[in-house]
Amino acid sequence: MKPYGSLFEGFTTEEIQEVIESSQATTRELPKGATLFSPGEKPESFYILLSGSVEVMRVDSEGRRRILSVFSEKGSLFAEVYAFLKKQSYDYLCITREPSSFLQFPTTFYFEETEDPLRTRLLLNMMKILAHKAFYLSQKSMILATASLRGRIARYLLSLTSDDVCTLPLNRNDLADYLGVSRPALSRELMSMQEEGLFCVQGRKVTRMDRKAMESIG
Amino acid sequence: MKPYGSLFEGFTTEEIQEVIESSQATTRELPKGATLFSPGEKPESFYILLSGSVEVMRVDSEGRRRILSVFSEKGSLFAEVYAFLKKQSYDYLCITREPSSFLQFPTTFYFEETEDPLRTRLLLNMMKILAHKAFYLSQKSMILATASLRGRIARYLLSLTSDDVCTLPLNRNDLADYLGVSRPALSRELMSMQEEGLFCVQGRKVTRMDRKAMESIG
Numbered sequence: 182m183k184p185y186g187s188l189f190e191g192f193t194t195e196e197i198q199e200v201i202e203s204s205q206a207t208t209r210e211l212p213k214g215a216t217l218f219s220p221g222e223k224p225e226s227f228y229i230l231l232s233g234s235v236e237v238m239r240v241d242s243e244g245r246r247r248i249l250s251v252f253s254e255k256g257s258l259f260a261e262v263y264a265f266l267k268k269q270s271y272d273y274l275c276i277t278r279e280p281s282s283f284l285q286f287p288t289t290f291y292f293e294e295t296e297d298p299l300r301t302r303l304l305l306n307m308m309k310i311l312a313h314k315a316f317y318l319s320q321k322s323m324i325l326a327t328a329s330l331r332g333r334i335a336r337y338l339l340s341l342t343s344d345d346v347c348t349l350p351l352n353r354n355d356l357a358d359y360l361g362v363s364r365p366a367l368s369r370e371l372m373s374m375q376e377e378g379l380f381c382v383q384g385r386k387v388t389r390m391d392r393k394a395m396e397s398i399g
Numbered sequence: 400m401k402p403y404g405s406l407f408e409g410f411t412t413e414e415i416q417e418v419i420e421s422s423q424a425t426t427r428e429l430p431k432g433a434t435l436f437s438p439g440e441k442p443e444s445f446y447i448l449l450s451g452s453v454e455v456m457r458v459d460s461e462g463r464r465r466i467l468s469v470f471s472e473k474g475s476l477f478a479e480v481y482a483f484l485k486k487q488s489y490d491y492l493c494i495t496r497e498p499s500s501f502l503q504f505p506t507t508f509y510f511e512e513t514e515d516p517l518r519t520r521l522l523l524n525m526m527k528i529l530a531h532k533a534f535y536l537s538q539k540s541m542i543l544a545t546a547s548l549r550g551r552i553a554r555y556l557l558s559l560t561s562d563d564v565c566t567l568p569l570n571r572n573d574l575a576d577y578l579g580v581s582r583p584a585l586s587r588e589l590m591s592m593q594e595e596g597l598f599c600v601q602g603r604k605v606t607r608m609d610r611k612a613m614e615s616i617g
Contacts, residue, residue, distance in 0.1 A: 239541075241614045249541065262537075265530035291523065296516050304522045305509065311529035312483035318536035319480075323457075323467065325543035326579030361544030396459045 185284070186229055186256020188306050192299075200299055206286045217260075217275040217283070224263035224271055226285045230255060233281025237273050249273060258310055264288035325361060330370050333360045335395040338380065338387060345392060349385040403502070404447055404474020406524050410517075418517055424504045435478075435493040435501070442481035442489055444503045448473060451499025455491050467491060476528055482506035543579060548588050551578045553613040556598065556605060563610060567603040 189197050200206075208231070211217065217228070217235060234253035238246045252259050263271060291304075324336045337360065341347045349356065357364040371382055380390040407415050418424075426449070429435065435446070435453060452471035456464045470477050481489060509522075542554045555578065559565045567574065575582040589600055598608040 242610055243614065245614070249537075262530045262534050265527045266534055291526070294516075296514055296519065298512075298514050301514065301519050301522065304519065304526060308509070308522060308526050308529060309483045311526060311533055312480045315529055315532045315536060316480050316484055318533060318540055319467075321540045322536055322543055325540055328546060328548070328579065330546070361546065392460060396461065396463075 186254075186258055187310055188229060188256075188258050188303065190306050190309075191302065196299055200303060201284070203297070204286055204290045206284050206290075208282060209285050210282045211277050211280070213277055213279050213281075215277045217277065218271050219274045220272055221270050224260065224266075224268060225288055227261040227264060227288055227290075228259050228286070229284040230257040230259065231282040231284055234278045235259070235275055235281060236278055237275045239272065240274055246274075251278070253278075258307075261307070261310070264291060321359065329398070330360065330362050330366060331374065332398045333362075334367075334370060334374065335379070335398040338390060339392065339395055342390075345390040346386075346388045347390075349387060352385070404472075404476060405528055406447060406474075406476050406521065408524050408527075409520065414517055418521060419502070421515070422504055422508045424502050424508075426500060427503050428500045429495050429498070431495055431497050431499075433495045435495065436489050437492045438490055439488050442478065442484075442486060443506055445479040445482060445506055445508075446477050446504070447502040448475045448477065449500040449502055452496045453477070453493055453499060454496055455493045457490065458492055464492075469496070471496075476525075479525070479528070482509060539577065547616070548578065548580050548584060549592065550616045551580075552585075552588060552592065553597070553616040556608060557610065557613055560608075563608040564604075564606045565608075567605060570603070 185192075185197055189200075192200070211233075218224070218226075220240070230252050232255065234251060236248055236251045237259070238248045240246050250259075260275065291307075293300075320340055324333055324340065327333050327336055337356075338347065341350075351359060353367065354364055357367040360367065374380065375382055378391065379394055381388045403410075403415055407418075410418070429451075436442070436444075438458070448470050450473065452469060454466055454469045455477070456466045458464050468477075478493065509525075511518075538558055542551055542558065545551050545554055555574075556565065559568075569577060571585065572582055575585040578585065592598065593600055596609065597612055599606045
């Protein structure tokens, strides 16, 4: 991942500089535990993570936090969606998990009338990012729509390949998170599905998937 | 919804005509039960629904169909994501539910180098559509990540309002579909949650929500 991420894919260093200047983006540094935005605040910026990491969470009326996503990869684009929703305020809290730095763009950036060809290329990159996000989330929704953990695992594995072997792109913690379950529950279910002969799993390697049997899991 | 939908929001009839001509979009009419695209086919077009309706589904190795989405609103944009994914072929089957007509755009449309200001405005509209889709799907994933039907209902209702009353935007069938359960199961659970005093529901009207109790449902 390049330092400015997929938003600037295909841009030269000079072109990136030009866009940053013309869009009035600024660099921001925050210590660990600082708030980048919070519920009730008006969405006026979107961000590219330059270093560190942040988490986005929902806080309920009793103060309990439910993490929605963590961004730790340099160049990650986030908070880019709210500007389009005409929402008066954020629903989420975003805080730094460690000292972090950001490139902060004003959201007006999207809507300025301009015929700058650099801007057009940037919009196209933004569209690609949004399209990938929509695809990822639509796959995820389809998998999560299954109520049973066993069904979620089966659908997830089937979605990864049309073959009977595959390599898991996520480690166990991230997979548990993705499937909306605890890590011990995930390990137990993987073990029991394996004992029933639905597949073999060693580390991230899955082999001998019985697709037919897995497709019939509700 | 205008006949060409949100992709052409803010465009005059003449501007729409100009874009359709320059992008070499064509109009297509299909009878009921016809295939618009199917798994294995290369994604080369995206569509705007002009009349009728289509359903997009996944077909497993035993021929069972699982419906992913139905488009029936005039102006709906669909199959717009695959072009960005560099996927060799569709994973889904799309068929007409009744006689239908479409505006079919070549996906090359996205990637042509052009400084046409109309094109830039169109890309911006496309981004808005993708951003809304990503937001909708991210809300849905968060709700579906709850394993119990009760938890899904609670999170869904909490997501609709920060108040203790609201109006459901979906009818019972669509709500059952959204929550990934059967309609009878949904009705039973709504009834039993009501009996326990979590809320009152009459048709689409929900009142007296006990947010605290609902937030504590796992």
